Amino acid sequence: MARIAVVAGDGIGPEVVAEARKVVDAVLPGVEVTEYDLGAARYHRTGEVLPDSVLGELAGHDAILLGAVGDPTVPPGVLERGLLLKLRFAFDQYVNLRPSRLWPGVTSPLAAVKPGEVDLVVVREGTEGLYAGAGGSLHRGTPAEIATEESLNTRHGVERVIRDAFARAARRERRKVTLVHKTNVLTHAGSLWSRTFEAVAAEHPDIATEYQHVDAAAMFLVTQPQRYDVVVTDNLFGDILTDIAAAVTGGIGLAASGCINPDGAYPSMFEPVHGSAPDIAGRGVADPVAAVLSAALLLDQLGHADAAARITAAVSAELAARSPEAVVRTAEVGDRIAAQAAG
Amino acid sequence: MARIAVVAGDGIGPEVVAEARKVVDAVLPGVEVTEYDLGAARYHRTGEVLPDSVLGELAGHDAILLGAVGDPTVPPGVLERGLLLKLRFAFDQYVNLRPSRLWPGVTSPLAAVKPGEVDLVVVREGTEGLYAGAGGSLHRGTPAEIATEESLNTRHGVERVIRDAFARAARRERRKVTLVHKTNVLTHAGSLWSRTFEAVAAEHPDIATEYQHVDAAAMFLVTQPQRYDVVVTDNLFGDILTDIAAAVTGGIGLAASGCINPDGAYPSMFEPVHGSAPDIAGRGVADPVAAVLSAALLLDQLGHADAAARITAAVSAELAARSPEAVVRTAEVGDRIAAQAAG
Ligand SMILES: CC(C)[C@H](C(=O)O)[C@@H](O)C(=O)O
Ligand SMILES: CC(C)[C@H](C(=O)O)[C@@H](O)C(=O)O
Numbered sequence: 001m002a003r004i005a006v007v008a009g010d011g012i013g014p015e016v017v018a019e020a021r022k023v024v025d026a027v028l029p030g031v032e033v034t035e036y037d038l039g040a041a042r043y044h045r046t047g048e049v050l051p052d053s054v055l056g057e058l059a060g061h062d063a064i065l066l067g068a069v070g071d072p073t074v075p076p077g078v079l080e081r082g083l084l085l086k087l088r089f090a091f092d093q094y095v096n097l098r099p100s101r102l103w104p105g106v107t108s109p110l111a112a113v114k115p116g117e118v119d120l121v122v123v124r125e126g127t128e129g130l131y132a133g134a135g136g137s138l139h140r141g142t143p144a145e146i147a148t149e150e151s152l153n154t155r156h157g158v159e160r161v162i163r164d165a166f167a168r169a170a171r172r173e174r175r176k177v178t179l180v181h182k183t184n185v186l187t188h189a190g191s192l193w194s195r196t197f198e199a200v201a202a203e204h205p206d207i208a209t210e211y212q213h214v215d216a217a218a219m220f221l222v223t224q225p226q227r228y229d230v231v232v233t234d235n236l237f238g239d240i241l242t243d244i245a246a247a248v249t250g251g252i253g254l255a256a257s258g259c260i261n262p263d264g265a266y267p268s269m270f271e272p273v274h275g276s277a278p279d280i281a282g283r284g285v286a287d288p289v290a291a292v293l294s295a296a297l298l299l300d301q302l303g304h305a306d307a308a309a310r311i312t313a314a315v316s317a318e319l320a321a322r323s324p325e326a327v328v329r330t331a332e333v334g335d336r337i338a339a340q341a342a343g
Numbered sequence: 344m345a346r347i348a349v350v351a352g353d354g355i356g357p358e359v360v361a362e363a364r365k366v367v368d369a370v371l372p373g374v375e376v377t378e379y380d381l382g383a384a385r386y387h388r389t390g391e392v393l394p395d396s397v398l399g400e401l402a403g404h405d406a407i408l409l410g411a412v413g414d415p416t417v418p419p420g421v422l423e424r425g426l427l428l429k430l431r432f433a434f435d436q437y438v439n440l441r442p443s444r445l446w447p448g449v450t451s452p453l454a455a456v457k458p459g460e461v462d463l464v465v466v467r468e469g470t471e472g473l474y475a476g477a478g479g480s481l482h483r484g485t486p487a488e489i490a491t492e493e494s495l496n497t498r499h500g501v502e503r504v505i506r507d508a509f510a511r512a513a514r515r516e517r518r519k520v521t522l523v524h525k526t527n528v529l530t531h532a533g534s535l536w537s538r539t540f541e542a543v544a545a546e547h548p549d550i551a552t553e554y555q556h557v558d559a560a561a562m563f564l565v566t567q568p569q570r571y572d573v574v575v576t577d578n579l580f581g582d583i584l585t586d587i588a589a590a591v592t593g594g595i596g597l598a599a600s601g602c603i604n605p606d607g608a609y610p611s612m613f614e615p616v617h618g619s620a621p622d623i624a625g626r627g628v629a630d631p632v633a634a635v636l637s638a639a640l641l642l643d644q645l646g647h648a649d650a651a652a653r654i655t656a657a658v659s660a661e662l663a664a665r666s667p668e669a670v671v672r673t674a675e676v677g678d679r680i681a682a683q684a685a686g
Contacts, residue, residue: 137531
């Protein structure tokens with residue numbers, strides 16, 4: 001049976017993760033869970049963000065479920081870089097998977113978009129680009145200061161994530177992949193991405209392809225999100241585009257994500273896109289849907305496609321039945337989804 | 344009297360520029376215009392994109408009005424880099440100004456946003472960052488290929504554009520500047536931008552400030568564009584955010600922009616954000632509003648604030664009177680705006 005590490009984290013993290021676990025237990029009893037208390041609390045208590053010993057223990061699990069980390073009392077960047085990004089790089093999670101669906105019952109901020117019409121997935125590269133941490137500065141704090149940030153891209157890294165995107169598209173109905181980059185300005189990386197995309201596309205004559213500049217894609221996600229099926233893009237563009245995609249499908253409160261190492265050499269990590277929301281923590285009103293959907297992605301990745309599909313269907317039913325005015329009660333939402341998913 | 348260089352360009356460029364000139368003539372008779380035939384046509388005829396001699400002549404003008412350049416027959420990037428970006432860098436146009444207003448009569452794709460509620464301006468840095476052209480590749484076309492793109496940022500470049508943003512905010516009603524960056528990942532450039540922003544903000548205690556990560560800003564432009572007044576950001580983030588801002592305020596068909604050298608050492612350039620739209624070229628149905636508004640920005644920059652305001656008011660009246668089903672007739676729109684602006 002699957003061995004999962006759970007990092008509940010800070011703020012509403014533990015609240016939503018509790019519901020995700022409830023739902024997992026309902027569809028797949030017997031999953032083994034180890035809890036790890038990483039996040040702001042541990043940082044304040046011990047000064048540690050992610051000790052090597054913990055990293056080693058996490059590596060021994062099949063997957064990681066994370067709630068949310070962060071707190072206004074922790075300097076910005078400490079947990080993001082020391083924990084989230086460190087795990088993505090250490091565990092070679094090169095597919096940052098971010099599905100966006102406009103679920104029945106959910107209202108898009110876009111007047112012309114109806115539930116069921118948007119169903120896209122962004123395959124964001126997770127281990128390269130401007131996230132590599134290459135850069136520096138000179139003459140800091142003086143009028144002569146310069147600062148650089150370098151985007152590093154390899155054929156190895158670009159090809160594997162593009163292959164993953166095509167493989168996902170092949171399993172979907174519309175079978176279409178959109179490459180998003182900025183080839184007219186970022187000519188070196190853009191050329192690498194384009195040529196690699198074309199090479200992989202040539203192996204998939206049955207999959208439709210298109211290319212868009214990132215500025216155009218940002219616009220089309222607002223004016224016509226229905227047009228996308230699978231979008232593959234680099235780390236930073238994916239960061240931006242997935243927040244737009246989440247916004248047009250009802251907000252990051254519903255958005256799930258997975259940082260995936262498809263090779264299985266390291267555990268993949270699944271987490272809601274929302275943060276720790278300290279303002280509403282402890283009141284039992286956080287929406288656990290994003291965490292529950294992240295758990296479904298986790299089960300799917302571990303080969304439990306059936307269990308994942310049952311969770312997804314139960315979430316869909318929950319959202320369809322939800323009235324726009326209703327106050328969310330975290331535990332009640334979890335109970336209902338668990339009951340529905342258990343069948 | 345002002346001496347303006349006009350680059351009408353390709354596709355609908357000449358059609359919309361003709362109307363912009365009509366409107367300028369109506370509010371400020373006697374502006375001297377020299378036409379330059381840069382763009383796809385010249386490139387095909389002579390192989391030239393921007394000869395040094397033409398660059399020199401352009402430098403002798405007070406400002407440049409550009410329609411649109413580009414055509415499917417020109418390899419992607421040739422005119423963008425050889426003409427548009429070259430002018431931005433050669434003429435040190437460090438303020439890339441992109442106002443977005445939801446005009447009365449215009450419907451936003453966002454259900455909850457009403458005309459008059461969005462009135463923001465993005466001050467995008469125009470001469471640094473990932474647009475510097477620094478980068479390269481090794482082992483091209485082999486499995487060992489790597490490609491880099493480098494973002495170059497200087498205190499000099501960052502400070503001057505931030506100062507410009509604060510100066511603009513000081514002239515506006517809400518007096519608020521939002522810095523957008525990605526400081527939690529791009530730590531070197533992010534730190535330079537943040538520290539510089541704070542230093543300039545300290546000189547403007549009467550101006551409200553906030554910071555947002557680019558992914559959050561992309562989301563808030565969709566869920567709550569009303570919250571922004573002046574947004575200052577780097578070259579690439581500005582490229583993406585302004586297309587979102589255009590999308591939520593009725594599309595790039597209405598969006599004006601200016602590439603400004605505020606010091607006046609070189610001419611500034613003004614252009615509609617839309618492209619050459621070869622699909623509708625020659626039919627007299629292109630909307631000239633973005634070109635007309637770009638001409639208003641041009642006049643404002645040259646010190647003709649009154650003439651600019653009259654054009655803007657006339658555009659507002661035109662859009663308010665437009666019925667959503669009406670077909671745009673380029674010349675008729677220009678005639679009406681010119682008549683109204685002339686008073
Ligand atoms: C927290 C931050 C480092 C992270 C990112 O930029 O990838 C976040 O925005 C995300 O999208 O998961
Ligand atoms: C054409 C392209 C180089 C340009 C840019 O990226 O700046 C365009 O997208 C813009 O926003 O003016």
